[in-house]
Structure formats: structure tokens, C-alpha cells
Amino acid sequence: MSILDTIQQTAAGVVAKLRPDAPPDRLIGRKHGSIGTSLPRIDGPRKVRGEARFAAEVPAAGLTYAALLHSTIARGRIATLDTAAAAQAPGVVLIMTHENAPRLKPPAAFMSDPRAAGASDLPVMQDATIHWNGEPVAVVLAETQEQADHAKSLIVATYEAEPARLSFAQAATRSRQPESVLGEPAIIRIGDAEAALAGAAFQVDLTFHTPRHSHAAIEPHAATVWWEGDRLVIHDATQMLHQTRWTLAGIFGITEEKIRIHSPFVGGGFGGKGLWSHQILAIAASKLAGRPVRMALSREGVFRVAGGRTTTTQRVALGANADGTLAALIHTGTVAMTTHNNCPEQFTFPARHLYAAGSFLLEQRVADMDMLANTFMRAPGESIGTFALETALDELAEAMRLDPIELRRRLEPEQDPTSGHAFSSRHMLAAFEAGAERFGWSQRNPVPRGRREGEWLIGMGVAAATYPYYRMLGGAARVTITRDGYARVATAGHEMGMGTATVQAQAGADRLGLPVEHVTFEYGDTALPAGTVAGGSSQTVSIAAAVAAASAKLIAELLTLAGNDSPLAGLSAGEVEARDGGLGHPEQADRFESYVSILTRAGREEVSAEADAPQPVETQRYSMHSYGAQFCEVRVSAVTGEVRVSRFLGSFDTGRILNPRMAASQFRGGIIMGLGLALMEETEFDERSGRIMNPSLAEYHVPVHLDVPDIEVIWTDIADPHAPLGAHGIGEIGITGVGAAVANAIHNATGRRVRDLPITLDKLL
Amino acid sequence: MTPLSFARAADTAAAIGLAGAPGARYLGGGTNLVDLMRETIERPQALVDVTGLGSAIEDQADGGLMIGAAARNTAIAEHRSVRTRYPALSRAILAGASGQIRNMATLGGNLMQRTRCTYFYDDAAGCNKRAPGAGCDAIDGFNRIHAILGASPACVATHPSDLCVALAALDAIVHVEGPAGARSLELVELHRLPGGRPDIETVLAPGELITAVELPALALAARSTYRKVRDRSSYAFALISVAAALEVAEDGTIGDVRLALGGVAHKPWRARMAEAALRGGPATRSSFLAAAEAELVDAAPLSHNGFKVELARRTIVAVLGELAGDAA
Amino acid sequence: MLVGGLARLGLRAGPSPRDVPQNGATPPAAVPKGVDMPITINGQAVPIPVDVRTSLLDLLREQLHLSGTKKGCNQGACGACTVLVDGERILSCLALAAQYEGRSVVSIEGLTPDGELHPLQRAFINHDGYQCGYCTPGQICSAIGMADELRRGVPSAVTADLAATTMALTGDELRERMSGNLCRCGAHNGIVAAIAETFARTPAMAEAAE
Known part of the structure; x- marks a missing residue:
């Protein structure tokens, strides 16, 4: 399949045209269930006791520890690799280089096939070629980590360097238009936007720059792997279980059934926990050594082996009519990428759906560089795209002497401005208004530098948040009811802290009419029915759709089991609902039989049904997005330029909220990562060497406790009638708009516009 | 390892x-x-x-304070004599690292800590400090955190300590003992400027051990403080830091002053030119600014750290202004 | 489970980590062996590792299989490895185990003797003071050590009056004192709320907060 067929399935589009709308999920209107309650995390006690076991913590007899030697050039060949001293070092079990590594097929790159997980399609340690600075050139296995690390330091590598594409500015002069951007066109032209801009009453035409970012999950990437004969067992930290299994099967030339991957706990993912070279190298080395391998990347190793968000330059030009409507919306730019991956950081996506305009020019280009493959990171595209777009909108509002929220009122579209589709559920202005009221937006002095306390200049800013609704294809679920009236819901889903395990238990409980404590959600294991990628904020609804399908099948089977002696006799699956621990007619209270009764009478211990999720046809018919308004108050030192975020409020419109306690955490988490994006985060890529120079949590700054104020989050809680559970994914929207909200607040405080992230103090002196 | x-x-x-x-x-x-x-x-x-060696913090008969080199940072920062008589030292320690690290780190170790230059840390980079003669990749690389004073073509690294900046301002004496016996030296003499040998960072002879740091009696130290400017609000190394003590006479002139800078050089930087400019002059914003200018006149910024000159100037003025209180 | 699996397949199981021979890395005879003064970990005496390079963190995780203490950076920059040594919070990744001979270490597994949840652990659950759970044990151990520092009157970088003898339990005091524990999921608000609630309730802290 081509990349066009991945996230937004064109096949689904064909189906969508033939079928009417599916009826809204019956759970949307359901009251008194577990959904909507603030159930604490099911895995909470294990996490606070330190009992949650992560990939690098799985014990194994005969375990060996891996260390990686990284290349120190960006492109060229290994000239010599002297491993003699390392081989003599105490405890060494194996040294693997391209000379003795098993022959492996290249990984299928993510987006090249819906089942693919490879971060790039570069061969892994198959020859002397070097493709990026930091590429692993040797793996050392030893009896202890200390021995492996020491032996690695004894390997002497020399290289024949070749010219490499390391300057983004130079690479951008030879940029290309990608075949597509996540299945959508790389360029959208509606009308003649440049001409409309030139003729507009008000214009802003601005250039933005955003740096590379690191996911910086506190758990470094790790895998503990071993072979049991020809079967492969992997304990991984991953957000794409089945895709990893399919891809590894291709690399190692074995069938998927021979591979089992466990990933019950992931110590933060944010898009970064995919299939990189370290798992492949661990598996290969384990095969050579005949011993289990623990590949726990060092923090530096994470920066060298697992890519992050790429760098961009963006242009946003807005042409406004005197009445505050847009004549032209231009958002174009270039991202750094490699020829071995396909992750073009979709920064123009917000501009495709947010605002009405008379004309559009939206174009993404990529500049090929010799670097570690970049990848998806929390709200890829939207996080940095909204920084540019929403800062530009603030600048336009200022030029027009309009309140920024009033400007957005005038730009509210009736239907999706570029696709023409109806919105499934859009209440963005309601989110702005609720947020403005709660935050006290009316207290903002529109004149910059208008508020000061001592050396601190105080300002307020606002920006829109937006993220698409995605539902991934390929997911399945199994639902099992047992004779004691309990249920198990199973799918190879992922729990990286989003609350998946808890919310899916809640959803399963309501789906089956059981109390939540009677429902177990099983996940994190490829032995379970296929899960979908935990990405694109899609997992909640992707699983919910599969569970709904499996539950419908199960209910039909239960009715068959119940037979003619049941009060349910004569009712079809469509005529009953799951309630009160069994099935019943929605209106006739006496036509009910409990699961316990049905299974007991049938003499069954349990009954189970498995089904695939239906095609995501809703996304073909509707423009489906989440929205929000981010409000920020900053204090900027007039002496040092230090910025302190003193207040923050996020107001969101993301469909129905399934668990307020955890939803608040997801929103806050996104916002806090957005504070990092706005103020401090930058992966330093030395363009002379292609080397990342701050591969460390000491020098790659993420927000610390003192950087984070109390963050208020509110939501509309309006269900989307076209989404399973009425819900939208909420993992990513929180980070969108934050960069602009902070930048706009800094402008309001200081009068300074900074269009180059991060907004460090030197840019404000 | x-x-x-x-x-x-x-x-x-x-x-x-x-x-x-x-x-x-x-x-x-x-x-x-x-x-x-x-x-x-x-x-x-x-x-x-x-x-396990000396970690006592003891008031001296002459009004000074002797701190054993094995004293943990937390113990120094929380010590009542330090908090009341040398608050700049307490504040400098508390501005550094994290609670956990302060519980581990010793005074002697803090004096001996090495630069955070990212090229020093990366064995793939050229670094004369790590590998003499290998060149300096920082000079034309990411040098935002690097030195503006006292650097050499061989090295532009900075000393990362906060604590040492306060010690430099407070006239601290370092006591050392080695195979050749015991001696003492001023803290400001302990660390070297890089010159042609950035790999040699202190004047200590091989085997010499820092045993204690002595803070001489210094009345104006009770009116001292430390301000650190960094890229996030906590748990980050200084871009610029200022330790200062100030005594303003009744007539509004500066009786005595101590001033030291962090984040600017290969060693904690005692700002003697600024001090000289200040002594006897009026405690006003313009004289603080003139003093800062005097100290920074020789500043030689690199491609990314030019802001440090202005930041140092502003922070010096702000800190002196704070100490002068209403007088400024 | 795996051990059985390997045995069935006839694989040679390697030596258990505690018995790893240190050929070549054998320390000189002058080095104290530490047998007389072991480390106490969660109340149990544990011999000092023979390999001097072994950090307290790796002793816990790899040799004792106490994996509740987390390795986030192994360079003293994230706080995930925080444990309590004689009641004080430290970073176990920067601690060579050999240096902690005779000391008493408490890790997340040993916070309460009976396996009951510590009040702070309960508060973390109630306030959703985590997401992925990886930084959580370090946050909890750090907060317990921090609370002791507050009670003792240790000032912080945001303490206005250094001469004060009691420290206030303000939001900024907690945030500054907890800044050595990174959280990337963004659970900061819940973490601070859980700590504030827990320690505001203890008598000594309530006194200090007044």
C-alpha cells in the first residue's frame, strides 16, 4: 500500500459514500455509568509502590547487558573497527558489528504500510556505511552493564567521512514537495492567495523558526529480549505493538506468530517509543549470543538512536478585509527530514481547518538531510504549526486593533474551509468564551508593557488549540463474559500514562452493563487481538469501536445461548441493551436476564466474541477536529528577560470527557510540554558535524516543577455524535496553541515579538 | 567506567x-x-x-567561619552562621543543583567540579581541556553558555559552580594539604584561566587535598546576596550569576563592596575593577552601571553569547541596587 | 517462567548477577571488602558489590531486583533514582554503592514496613500525581526527604528570609524543592497537590506552615 492509504484510508472513503451514517453510539446518552466519573487510575497502586515493571526491569536468567558504540561522523564509511581490546575485557560475551551481524532485511518504514513501524527503512548494521552521526556501529554484550560500557569504550573506530547535508538552510534551498503529508496533499491552493494578500486592507507576512525537540520521556528506550528456539520474546517500551511485530517479522524473516511482544507499562512515549535500531540490534545480538539481552539505552543513546521532532521554517501571511474577515491565508514552509523516513511534520494542518478565508495557499516542503530520522512528537505539526499561525493571528489582531478573540469570531467558518465537509462537532468559540470568562481576559490591557510589578512586566495572551480526530484501522478486540458475571476486554493497546487501562475498563463496563470493578482490561501484549498505534490521539476511540463491535457480536451470541427459555426470547441483538449485569429490553423491565443466569443455564464458564473495528467512515464524511483556547499570563523580568508563566488556563472542546480526573492530567501534560516548547526546549544539532550536542537531561531543558504554575483546565463536554463514545482523543491537543499563547503573552508584557523558538531570555534583552 | x-x-x-x-x-x-x-x-x-574527613562548620574566634571540605552543601546552606553572616553563600548553594545533589555534594568537590561545556562532554568533539591539542569545537559551535571574560583561543569553557562565586566574593581562603605539607591560598587563586593549558584547572599540586575553606570575618558579608540567571527557573546551570556584598555609609557613599560573577569565565570571577570603581563613590544606579561597564570592558563574546555582556551588566546593577536598598 | 523455558531448551543460564566474576576488574587488596559493614537496604543487610563501579541504583535494580527505583538519565539530571539514605534524599545513580557502606537505604519498596500505602502514595493516587508512573517512585521518595528538610528549617532558593527558623509550606517552596525531580508527562500539579495535602496534615509541618 502507498502512504496515501494509511491514516485516512481512501478505501474507507469509498465505503463512506455508499453507506448512510452509522447511528450515534448508544453510550453517548447513557447516564449513571462509569464513563464520566473520575475513577482513579486502575494501575495507580502499582505505580506508587514502584511495582509497575518496565521493559528494562524484566528479569531473565543468563541475562546479558548491551552497550552501543555510536558513529562520530554523519556520512561515510567505517574504515577500521578495532575490537581486540574490547573482546579481551572482563565479562564480554559478544561484540557485534556489521561484519558479524546476522543478515537482516531493512525495516519497513512507518507510513509505507499500515502495518509498518520502522522509524526509517535504513538497513541496521549491515555494512560499513554511516548514515547519521550517532548511528550504532557496534554492540557489546557483557555480564554486567558496567562491563559492557567499559568494553565499548575500548573499541577504536576510524571513519572515511563523505560530504553530508548538515545545513538546514542549504538543504532548504533544494527542498522538495513530498508525495503527501500523512495521506493529505502537500499543497492546497484555493483562489489566488498571493494576489489577495497584496490587495488586502491589513496584512501580516511573517517568518517563524522552530527547533528540533526531544520527547525526553523519563524512561529511556529499552528492550529485554530473548529467543526460545525459533520463537522471539520481547519486552519493549512501545506505542505500536502489532506494527513492531509485523516489521520485525519482515526484518528477521520469521512469521509474526513466532514473535511475542509485551509492553504493559511505558514510561512516557509522546510519539517517540517506536521501532528504532536498538530493538533490532538487541534481537540480533541475542540470536548470536544465544543469551537474553537487556538493551537499556543511555540517555545519550536515546538522543543518538531515537529521533525527535524536526526543525522547521514557516511563513504565515494573512490578508484581512476591513471587516475582519480573511481575504488570504498563507501558511507555507519547510521541514528537515531524511530520504529514509516519512514524517513531514504537518504544520499546515491547523490552517486547513481552523478559519474561513477567501483564498488559501498551504504548502509543505521537505529538506533532505543526513541525520537521525525525525519522528512524530506530541501533536506533530499542530504544536509548532499553531505557534506560527496563532502568533500571526495575534499580530493581525493587533494591527487591526481588534481583540484577538473577536478576530476569531469573525473568522469562524460554517463548514471546513478547505474540504467543504460539515463539522461533526465544533464549539471552538464556546471554548474561547468560557475560557475568557474564567481566566479574566477582560482584565488584559491591550497595550503592551501596560502592566508592571517591580521589575516584572505582566502580560496575557491567547491562542487557539486544535488537533484532528483520528480513528485508526486495523484494531480488534475480544470481549469475554464469565459465569460469575465478570468481563474481560482485551486488545493489544498501550498504556503510557494516558489512562487507557482505566478508561477502557470504564467504557467496557458501560458497554456491557457491568460495574467497573467487574471489568478487566487486558492490553500490552501481541498475544491479544491486534491493537492500533497509540498515536494521533486515536487510541481511545479506536479501541472503543473495536470493543463495541465485539460486544455486539457477544450480545448476539448470548441471546442465542439464552434461547427460548429466557425472558429475552424473541428479542434480536438490536432490541436489547446491556444493563444491570445482563441483557434486557430498554423499556420492559421484566424482559431481562443476567449474564450469570444465561451462562449458568447454558452450562458455560465463559462466552467470548472477537471483532474488528469497523472502517472509520465518519472521518470521510465529516471534518472532525478538537478545539480549544489557551490562555496564558506571563511575568517577564525587565532586568534579565527571564519569563515565568504565572497563570495558565486551557479551555477545550474535545467531545465527551470520559474520566475528568485523567482528562485534566492529559490536558495539563500537553500544556506543560507546550511551556517547554515555548520557553526552553531545543535539541542542539551542530551543523558542522551533524552531532547532537546536548544529549542530556541536564542540557536539554524540560520544565521543572518551579516552571509549572497551577494550570486550570475546563471543557465543553459536548459529545460528538459521530464518534464512538462521543469522544475525541485528548493526548495531543493540550500542547497545541501553547507556544503562541505564551509568545502572545510575552508580547503583551514586553512589546517584543519572538518568532524563533524557544523564547529564551537572550531574545528578550 | x-x-x-x-x-x-x-x-x-x-x-x-x-x-x-x-x-x-x-x-x-x-x-x-x-x-x-x-x-x-x-x-x-x-x-x-x-x-569521612573534616566536615565541621565552626565559628572562629576572630569572627570568621571554618568549613571542613567534606561538609555537604545542604549542611553549609542551612547553617545558621552562614545564613546570617554570609547569606550570599547560603543563597548560592541553594541556587545550585537540586535538593538531592546538595545532600550529596561536598564543599571540596564543588570547588573541583568541571565545566558543563557540551564539547567537553562529547568525546567525538575537539576539546583541549579533555584532550590537549585536539582543538576547541566550542569556539565556533554552540557557545551560548560559554565565557566572555578571560578565555583563550584554546578554551572558552566556564566554571559551573555557584558556591565558588559566593566564596570568591567573600574573600574565602582554601586550606589544602599534600605530600609536601599544608598551605592555604585565596579561593580566587585556586582556579586558573585556560591559557594554553585548559586541561589544568587549578593550581593544586598532584596529591593535594582541599581540607577546609575559611571565611574571614567580614562585616559587610551579612549584607550579601546571590542572584542566578538561567534558562529555567530551577535546576539549571547559570548563564550569569552575581554574588555581592555592599556597605553603604550614612552619607550614601559606598564604604566597602565585594562583587563576583559566575557563568562568565573559566573560574569564578572576582570583579575587582568594578569594586575599585565603586569604593567611595555614591551608591547610585549610575555608579553601579559604570562599575559594571568597568568590569566588562574587556568582555570578548563569541557568536552566541553576546547577550551575556548585557545580562551581566543588568544583573550587577540589579543586585547592587537591591543591596543598596533605598540608597540607590 | 523464563528460567524454566531456558532450561527446557538446554540453554546455558549465565551466572546470577551477584555471583558475576570480576576477573580483570578485581580491586587491589587494599580495598576494604565491606563484609563487616554491609549496606542496609529496606532493613536488610546487603553485601557491598565487589565491582566498585556499581552504583547504588544498579545494585538496587540489577542485583537486588528492586526495580521500583528508576533510571531516567544515569547522570544526576532527572531525580528518578531518588532514594533515602539515613533519611536524606540522594540520587542513587551518582552514588557508588561502595561509598554507602554502613548506611541505611530506603527505596520505594521499603517506605512502609507492612506493605500498606504511605499517606503520600495514597495522595498521589487521589491527585493523579503521575501518568506513566516512571518518575513516580523518585518523586515520592524525594518528597519524603524534602518534607524532612522543611521540618528541619532548611531554606530554599525561593525562601525570602534566610534567617527564618521555620519554613512555610507554600506552593513555590514545594515547587522549588521538588524541581530536581523531572516529570515529562506533566503531572506537576497533581504531584504538588499530593505533597501539600500529605504534609500539611502532619503536625510538625502544620506548625511550620503557620
């Missing part, structure tokens, strides 16, 4: 004896050395644990 041996020293003499072994290094709290060993930047063959 290279294989190595470990021994705990029972007393100073034993420590110095043990340190005579080939490739031996003194080990304090380990917060810097263990990290550098793991990076293989430091490859000692033997560690001599000196955390």
Missing part, C-alpha cells in the same frame, strides 16, 4: 597516602566525578573517598 579500586580514607594523612597510587583521585559526593567517569572523560584507577 574504567575498572578501579576504592578506599575510604580514615584521616587526611591516610588520604594523601592513598592518593599517591597511580591514577588516584579524591572522591567527594560523586555528583560530578561519577558522572564524568561514566562518560569516560575521567578515568581514575583508584578512588580515595574523602567524605
Whole structure:
């Protein structure tokens, strides 16, 4: 399949045209269930006791520890690799280089096939070629980590360097238009936007720059792997279980059934926990050594082996009519990428759906560089795209002497401005208004530098948040009811802290009419029915759709089991609902039989049904997005330029909220990562060497406790009638708009516009 | 980490004896050395644990304070004499690292900590400090955190300590003992400017051990403070820091002053030119600014750290203004 | 489970980590062996590792299989490895185990003797003071050590009056004192709320907060 067929399935589009709308999920209107309650995390006690076991913590007899030697050039060949001293070092079990590594097929790159997980399609340690600075050139296995690390330091590598594409500015002069951007066109032209801009009453035409970012999950990437004969067992930290299994099967030339991957706990993912070279190298080395391998990347190793968000330059030009409507919306730019991956950081996506305009020019280009493959990171595209777009909108509002929220009122579209589709559920202005009221937006002095306390200049800013609704294809679920009236819901889903395990238990409980404590959600294991990628904020609804399908099948089977002696006799699956621990007619209270009764009478211990999720046809018919308004108050030192975020409020419109306690955490988490994006985060890529120079949590700054104020989050809680559970994914929207909200607040405080992230103090002196 | 041996020293003499072994290094709290060993930047063959040696913090008869080199940072920062008589020192320590690290790190180790230059940390980069003669990749690289004063073509790294900046301002005396006996020197003489040998960072002879730091009696130190400017609000190294003590006479003139800067040089930077400009002059914003200018006149910024000159100027003025209170 | 699996397949199981021979890395004879003064970990005496390079963190995780203490950076920059040594919070990744001979270490597994949840652990659950759970044990151990520092009157970088003898339990005091524990999921608000609630309730802290 081509990349066009991945996230937004064109096949689904064909189906969508033939079928009417599916009826809204019956759970949307359901009251008194577990959904909507603030159930604490099911895995909470294990996490606070330190009992949650992560990939690098799985014990194994005969375990060996891996260390990686990284290349120190960006492109060229290994000239010599002297491993003699390392081989003599105490405890060494194996040294693997391209000379003795098993022959492996290249990984299928993510987006090249819906089942693919490879971060790039570069061969892994198959020859002397070097493709990026930091590429692993040797793996050392030893009896202890200390021995492996020491032996690695004894390997002497020399290289024949070749010219490499390391300057983004130079690479951008030879940029290309990608075949597509996540299945959508790389360029959208509606009308003649440049001409409309030139003729507009008000214009802003601005250039933005955003740096590379690191996911910086506190758990470094790790895998503990071993072979049991020809079967492969992997304990991984991953957000794409089945895709990893399919891809590894291709690399190692074995069938998927021979591979089992466990990933019950992931110590933060944010898009970064995919299939990189370290798992492949661990598996290969384990095969050579005949011993289990623990590949726990060092923090530096994470920066060298697992890519992050790429760098961009963006242009946003807005042409406004005197009445505050847009004549032209231009958002174009270039991202750094490699020829071995396909992750073009979709920064123009917000501009495709947010605002009405008379004309559009939206174009993404990529500049090929010799670097570690970049990848998806929390709200890829939207996080940095909204920084540019929403800062530009603030600048336009200022030029027009309009309140920024009033400007957005005038730009509210009736239907999706570029696709023409109806919105499934859009209440963005309601989110702005609720947020403005709660935050006290009316207290903002529109004149910059208008508020000061001592050396601190105080300002307020606002920006829109937006993220698409995605539902991934390929997911399945199994639902099992047992004779004691309990249920198990199973799918190879992922729990990286989003609350998946808890919310899916809640959803399963309501789906089956059981109390939540009677429902177990099983996940994190490829032995379970296929899960979908935990990405694109899609997992909640992707699983919910599969569970709904499996539950419908199960209910039909239960009715068959119940037979003619049941009060349910004569009712079809469509005529009953799951309630009160069994099935019943929605209106006739006496036509009910409990699961316990049905299974007991049938003499069954349990009954189970498995089904695939239906095609995501809703996304073909509707423009489906989440929205929000981010409000920020900053204090900027007039002496040092230090910025302190003193207040923050996020107001969101993301469909129905399934668990307020955890939803608040997801929103806050996104916002806090957005504070990092706005103020401090930058992966330093030395363009002379292609080397990342701050591969460390000491020098790659993420927000610390003192950087984070109390963050208020509110939501509309309006269900989307076209989404399973009425819900939208909420993992990513929180980070969108934050960069602009902070930048706009800094402008309001200081009068300074900074269009180059991060907004460090030197840019404000 | 290279294989190595470990021994705990029972007393100073034993420590110095043990340190005579080939490739031996003194080990304090380990917060810097263990990290550098793991990076293989430091490859000692033997560690001599000196955390069991003198850690007392004792008031001296002459009004000074003697602090054993094994005193933990937290213990110094929370000590009542430090908080009341040398608050700049307490504040400098509290501005550094994290609670956990302050509980581990020793005074002696803090004095001996090494730069955070990212090219020093990366063994793929050219670094004259790590590998003499290898060149300096920082000069034309990411040098935003680097030196603006006293650097050389061989090295533009900065000393990362907060604590040392306060000590530099407070006229601290470092007591050392080595195979050749005991001696003492001013803190500001302990660290070297890089010159052609950035790999040699202090004037200590091989085997010499810092045993104590003495803070002389200094009345104006009670009116001292420390301000640190960094890229996030906590748990980050200084871009610029200022330690200062100020005494303003009744007539509004500056009786005495101590001023030191961090984040600007290969060593904690005692701002003697600024002090000279200030002494006897009026405690006004314009004289503070003139003093800052006097100190920074020789500043030689690199491609990314030009802001430090302005930031240092502003921070000096703000800190002196704060100490002067209404007088400014 | 795996051990059985390997045995069935006839694989040679390697030596258990505690018995790893240190050929070549054998320390000189001058080094104290530490047998007389072991480390106490969660109340149990544990011999000092023979390999001097072994950090307290790796002793816990790899040799004792106490994996509740987390390795986030192994360079003293994230706080995930925080444990309590004689009641004080430290970073176990920067601590060579050999240096902690005779000391008493408490890790997340040993916070309460009976396996009951510590009040702070309960508060973390109630306030959703985590997401992925990886930084959580370090946050909890750090907060317990921090609370002790507050009670003792240790000032912080945001303490206005250094001469004060009691420290206030303000939001900024907690945030500054907890800044050595990174959280990337963004659970900061819940973490601070859980700590504030827990320690505001203890008598000594309530006194200090007044």
C-alpha cells in the first residue's frame, strides 16, 4: 500500500459514500455509568509502590547487558573497527558489528504500510556505511552493564567521512514537495492567495523558526529480549505493538506468530517509543549470543538512536478585509527530514481547518538531510504549526486593533474551509468564551508593557488549540463474559500514562452493563487481538469501536445461548441493551436476564466474541477536529528577560470527557510540554558535524516543577455524535496553541515579538 | 567506567597516602566525578573517598567561619552562621543543583567540579581541556553558555559552580594539604584561566587535598546576596550569576563592596575593577552601571553569547541596587 | 517462567548477577571488602558489590531486583533514582554503592514496613500525581526527604528570609524543592497537590506552615 492509504484510508472513503451514517453510539446518552466519573487510575497502586515493571526491569536468567558504540561522523564509511581490546575485557560475551551481524532485511518504514513501524527503512548494521552521526556501529554484550560500557569504550573506530547535508538552510534551498503529508496533499491552493494578500486592507507576512525537540520521556528506550528456539520474546517500551511485530517479522524473516511482544507499562512515549535500531540490534545480538539481552539505552543513546521532532521554517501571511474577515491565508514552509523516513511534520494542518478565508495557499516542503530520522512528537505539526499561525493571528489582531478573540469570531467558518465537509462537532468559540470568562481576559490591557510589578512586566495572551480526530484501522478486540458475571476486554493497546487501562475498563463496563470493578482490561501484549498505534490521539476511540463491535457480536451470541427459555426470547441483538449485569429490553423491565443466569443455564464458564473495528467512515464524511483556547499570563523580568508563566488556563472542546480526573492530567501534560516548547526546549544539532550536542537531561531543558504554575483546565463536554463514545482523543491537543499563547503573552508584557523558538531570555534583552 | 579500586580514607594523612597510587583521585559526593567517569572523560584507577574527613562548620574566634571540605552543601546552606553572616553563600548553594545533589555534594568537590561545556562532554568533539591539542569545537559551535571574560583561543569553557562565586566574593581562603605539607591560598587563586593549558584547572599540586575553606570575618558579608540567571527557573546551570556584598555609609557613599560573577569565565570571577570603581563613590544606579561597564570592558563574546555582556551588566546593577536598598 | 523455558531448551543460564566474576576488574587488596559493614537496604543487610563501579541504583535494580527505583538519565539530571539514605534524599545513580557502606537505604519498596500505602502514595493516587508512573517512585521518595528538610528549617532558593527558623509550606517552596525531580508527562500539579495535602496534615509541618 502507498502512504496515501494509511491514516485516512481512501478505501474507507469509498465505503463512506455508499453507506448512510452509522447511528450515534448508544453510550453517548447513557447516564449513571462509569464513563464520566473520575475513577482513579486502575494501575495507580502499582505505580506508587514502584511495582509497575518496565521493559528494562524484566528479569531473565543468563541475562546479558548491551552497550552501543555510536558513529562520530554523519556520512561515510567505517574504515577500521578495532575490537581486540574490547573482546579481551572482563565479562564480554559478544561484540557485534556489521561484519558479524546476522543478515537482516531493512525495516519497513512507518507510513509505507499500515502495518509498518520502522522509524526509517535504513538497513541496521549491515555494512560499513554511516548514515547519521550517532548511528550504532557496534554492540557489546557483557555480564554486567558496567562491563559492557567499559568494553565499548575500548573499541577504536576510524571513519572515511563523505560530504553530508548538515545545513538546514542549504538543504532548504533544494527542498522538495513530498508525495503527501500523512495521506493529505502537500499543497492546497484555493483562489489566488498571493494576489489577495497584496490587495488586502491589513496584512501580516511573517517568518517563524522552530527547533528540533526531544520527547525526553523519563524512561529511556529499552528492550529485554530473548529467543526460545525459533520463537522471539520481547519486552519493549512501545506505542505500536502489532506494527513492531509485523516489521520485525519482515526484518528477521520469521512469521509474526513466532514473535511475542509485551509492553504493559511505558514510561512516557509522546510519539517517540517506536521501532528504532536498538530493538533490532538487541534481537540480533541475542540470536548470536544465544543469551537474553537487556538493551537499556543511555540517555545519550536515546538522543543518538531515537529521533525527535524536526526543525522547521514557516511563513504565515494573512490578508484581512476591513471587516475582519480573511481575504488570504498563507501558511507555507519547510521541514528537515531524511530520504529514509516519512514524517513531514504537518504544520499546515491547523490552517486547513481552523478559519474561513477567501483564498488559501498551504504548502509543505521537505529538506533532505543526513541525520537521525525525525519522528512524530506530541501533536506533530499542530504544536509548532499553531505557534506560527496563532502568533500571526495575534499580530493581525493587533494591527487591526481588534481583540484577538473577536478576530476569531469573525473568522469562524460554517463548514471546513478547505474540504467543504460539515463539522461533526465544533464549539471552538464556546471554548474561547468560557475560557475568557474564567481566566479574566477582560482584565488584559491591550497595550503592551501596560502592566508592571517591580521589575516584572505582566502580560496575557491567547491562542487557539486544535488537533484532528483520528480513528485508526486495523484494531480488534475480544470481549469475554464469565459465569460469575465478570468481563474481560482485551486488545493489544498501550498504556503510557494516558489512562487507557482505566478508561477502557470504564467504557467496557458501560458497554456491557457491568460495574467497573467487574471489568478487566487486558492490553500490552501481541498475544491479544491486534491493537492500533497509540498515536494521533486515536487510541481511545479506536479501541472503543473495536470493543463495541465485539460486544455486539457477544450480545448476539448470548441471546442465542439464552434461547427460548429466557425472558429475552424473541428479542434480536438490536432490541436489547446491556444493563444491570445482563441483557434486557430498554423499556420492559421484566424482559431481562443476567449474564450469570444465561451462562449458568447454558452450562458455560465463559462466552467470548472477537471483532474488528469497523472502517472509520465518519472521518470521510465529516471534518472532525478538537478545539480549544489557551490562555496564558506571563511575568517577564525587565532586568534579565527571564519569563515565568504565572497563570495558565486551557479551555477545550474535545467531545465527551470520559474520566475528568485523567482528562485534566492529559490536558495539563500537553500544556506543560507546550511551556517547554515555548520557553526552553531545543535539541542542539551542530551543523558542522551533524552531532547532537546536548544529549542530556541536564542540557536539554524540560520544565521543572518551579516552571509549572497551577494550570486550570475546563471543557465543553459536548459529545460528538459521530464518534464512538462521543469522544475525541485528548493526548495531543493540550500542547497545541501553547507556544503562541505564551509568545502572545510575552508580547503583551514586553512589546517584543519572538518568532524563533524557544523564547529564551537572550531574545528578550 | 574504567575498572578501579576504592578506599575510604580514615584521616587526611591516610588520604594523601592513598592518593599517591597511580591514577588516584579524591572522591567527594560523586555528583560530578561519577558522572564524568561514566562518560569516560575521567578515568581514575583508584578512588580515595574523602567524605569521612573534616566536615565541621565552626565559628572562629576572630569572627570568621571554618568549613571542613567534606561538609555537604545542604549542611553549609542551612547553617545558621552562614545564613546570617554570609547569606550570599547560603543563597548560592541553594541556587545550585537540586535538593538531592546538595545532600550529596561536598564543599571540596564543588570547588573541583568541571565545566558543563557540551564539547567537553562529547568525546567525538575537539576539546583541549579533555584532550590537549585536539582543538576547541566550542569556539565556533554552540557557545551560548560559554565565557566572555578571560578565555583563550584554546578554551572558552566556564566554571559551573555557584558556591565558588559566593566564596570568591567573600574573600574565602582554601586550606589544602599534600605530600609536601599544608598551605592555604585565596579561593580566587585556586582556579586558573585556560591559557594554553585548559586541561589544568587549578593550581593544586598532584596529591593535594582541599581540607577546609575559611571565611574571614567580614562585616559587610551579612549584607550579601546571590542572584542566578538561567534558562529555567530551577535546576539549571547559570548563564550569569552575581554574588555581592555592599556597605553603604550614612552619607550614601559606598564604604566597602565585594562583587563576583559566575557563568562568565573559566573560574569564578572576582570583579575587582568594578569594586575599585565603586569604593567611595555614591551608591547610585549610575555608579553601579559604570562599575559594571568597568568590569566588562574587556568582555570578548563569541557568536552566541553576546547577550551575556548585557545580562551581566543588568544583573550587577540589579543586585547592587537591591543591596543598596533605598540608597540607590 | 523464563528460567524454566531456558532450561527446557538446554540453554546455558549465565551466572546470577551477584555471583558475576570480576576477573580483570578485581580491586587491589587494599580495598576494604565491606563484609563487616554491609549496606542496609529496606532493613536488610546487603553485601557491598565487589565491582566498585556499581552504583547504588544498579545494585538496587540489577542485583537486588528492586526495580521500583528508576533510571531516567544515569547522570544526576532527572531525580528518578531518588532514594533515602539515613533519611536524606540522594540520587542513587551518582552514588557508588561502595561509598554507602554502613548506611541505611530506603527505596520505594521499603517506605512502609507492612506493605500498606504511605499517606503520600495514597495522595498521589487521589491527585493523579503521575501518568506513566516512571518518575513516580523518585518523586515520592524525594518528597519524603524534602518534607524532612522543611521540618528541619532548611531554606530554599525561593525562601525570602534566610534567617527564618521555620519554613512555610507554600506552593513555590514545594515547587522549588521538588524541581530536581523531572516529570515529562506533566503531572506537576497533581504531584504538588499530593505533597501539600500529605504534609500539611502532619503536625510538625502544620506548625511550620503557620
